[in-house]
Amino acid sequence: MLIWQQYKGIPIHLRVSNFVKTWLEMYWRPGVDDIALSHLSTFTKDSLLHYFPAPSQRILDLISKRQDSNTSLVSPKSERVRDPGMSINPPSYTLSEVPRPTMTKALLAMLRGKNFDTVAITDFDALELARQLTIMECDLYCTIQPEEVLETGQEGTKPPVNVRAVSSLSTVITGWVAKNILNEHDIKKRTLLVKFFIKVADRCTSLHNFSTPRSILAALDSSTISQLHQTWLGVPHKSKMQLESLRRLADHGRNYHQY
Structure with a gap:
């Protein structure tokens, strides 16, 4: 029992302690999570205080402050608006580090002139298009609330x-x-489009966006497109290898092992 406590029990308690502290500091939502305060206080005193006195006292202090006020804690950490998918201490960027849009002057002029009929999708840089799609995905993802995830898939809702x-x-x-x-009825142009969308999906993964590539794969692997044999014959080997890599990432086998 002592050996288990040393090698399993204490590390588990430490992880739980860090989780509770992070929740109170970074993710706490006043009004929604307040119901858990009394339970967290009891749990900290009964289960954590014995193992980690100083960290547990910090947790109790945080709980006390949360109980005293429904506003956010006044600290640099709690003032940051964070996406739950971000690391605890995300890197900071200056405006000079934000990449400039990659776009030709001719394309920019057509867009500004609203000459959309003359713009081909392949006129865009694949990385720039991947960035814009990633921004769209990110904006929507960040609006999802935790309770919405819990409600998803419930029968009858x-x-x-x-x-x-x-x-x-x-x-x-x-x-x-x-x-x-x-x-696109021209086979060569259609082949270029397939190659282009594979490249866009690949660039999305380099931006750690794994949602958009799945959407692109769903189109490329659809029966209507996968049966365009003449089109696929013209797709370069490099693009086909990129496509296979994307498929492995999307494969749910072994609990998304490749992902």
């Missing part, structure tokens, strides 16, 4: 509005990719 918005964007991207490819 509609998907929460913000979750539905993310799902709808995925459907729109899939349809947009398929439409662009199928509307």
